[in-house]
Amino acid sequence: MRVFVEGVGLLGPGLQGWKAARRILAGEEPFRSASTIIAASELLPPAERRRTPVPVKLALAVGQEAFENAGRDAASTATVFTSSSGEGETLHQMCETLASEEREVSPTRFHNSVHNAAAGYWSIATRSREASTSLCAYDASFGAGLIEAMTQVVSLRKAVALIAYDQPYPEPLHSARPLLASFGAALVLTPEASGRTSATFELELLPGEEKPARMSDSALEELRLGIPAARALPLLEALARKTQSDVVLDFLTETRLRVSVNPC
């Protein structure tokens, strides 16, 4: 399976946007961890903007950056959202309320609790009526999203945006499922080259014995291991370095993904 990479979006600790982070991932600047700054999306009407939970803001921010870099219209592009953690803060608040005497849950919180909340707000924000899906495969969620997005591009011959994001849970869920930091990555993938194409991806499934690529910077490697969405980092590093490379990505126990990255 071969697709073209048209745009990238990235948000993580010390990785504030693809344009800034690209220099860090290319090894031109040192990585310095800092809190991920997540702004509310200006694409949403004010009423909706106030109601969006942090994971949704994160997904919208990286998605928007990828489309800006791609110079493509989000309204006419299908999307694949993938997240291991989904809507943690909302889940926590709902479970607290349901464990209390009153049990009066907020209707807004309830509709914000669905795993596809980000996809729903994205569609409202971008006015996109295109197909959209929302995936989860625990630690393999990024691989799941990539394989689904690439399969869609190849079989439907249409551009697809992959938006992967994870936001740490509040306590007490955090102790049960610790995630290191907020992290989001987005890729606009197309079936044909365009003026904005930066590379091609070719995907192949490998047996699980293959070792996934690691980040040479130990702090970045810590991110890769500590956040499912950050399993994308070796792929983003290859894009940043603009050199041909075969990147083995973590996926399910029995399967790895090899992505051949060819800059163009």
Place this chain on the structure above:
Amino acid sequence: MLRALREKRSGLAPCGFETARIDTYVGPVPDLDDFRVRPDLQDYDCRNNRLAQLCLEQDGFAREIAAARDRYGAGRIGLYLGTSTSGLHTTELAYRRRDPKTGALPADYRYAKTQNAYSLGEFVRCYLGLSGPGFVVSSACSSSAKVLGNAARMIAAGVCDAAVVGGVDSLCLMTLYGFHSLGLTSAGPCRPYDVDRDGISIGEGGGFALIERANRVEPGAILLLGVGESSDAYHMSTPHPEGLGARMAMQQALDSAGLDPSDIDYVNLHGTATKSNDASEDKAVFEVFGGQTPCSSTKGATGHLLGAAGITEAIVSILAIEHGFLPGSANTRSVDPALKSNYLLENKQAKVSRALSNSFGFGGSNCSLVLGVAQ
């Protein structure tokens, strides 16, 4: 299921789920409380995975998959499942047992194997001994319709040779209290398309199917002819009033099947029995199909199975094709005169060569499937 539909039996009863105190009806699966998952998978034990196993044990499905595993190899069978709340009820219960001093969840709480949306995927994967590429789709009430699209694309792209698809959703307090907070639960059994419909009844259930490449099909085999997916771009919990996204999904499903609306003999509606869903879906169905094509919702019988609605209603559509049986709407007394589609109150026998099934969810996530039979 066929027998229940023929008898127009409804599984809906006054809500007695756990400690829920809501004046509504639900469709519970009996005996889940006492059921346990296979001993070697007991870490995955939760209401949703119990229901998944119970489903896999029906109709010889697990045996069929064991045979398919021999045929294809475990690594060549993909797994694409839908759920909206997975094992969330376990987390609800754990939140009642937090440490009074530290607030910590109890030591026996297993997040990955119960709460995470992928818990269902990993459990079924282990239960069936599959190792092909897979994931869980969680797009609310369209989840387990969309997985048929995932499977078809993965097989077409050569990622796998066959795929197990399905969906499971089980009762939990979040959905009961959540839908209630939105004013969307009916006080009685839900009555899709009824003039007096006043909301949904939440059910629990699941379904599974094996999807194979259609290069050597035997006559009588069920075919997935088309899939349509769209987004409403309108509101998080209210469907587009004109049914715009729904219409796009149906049209796209027909287009991908290379069929005209007149080729469809039965439409299994999403038909949740809320005022807004049935009104907007009716507009969309009438616009695509006109007022002739027979259609019905089976949610009066099953309740709304949320993330499992897509697969179970795809299975109803398959039963319609296999038995020339169009199910009439359980619990619906008189069809809302404002709705213009040909809505079936009574069961009907007629040849069904192709059926379309609708599933729409929160976040404006829509999916339509076209199913047919090999000649």
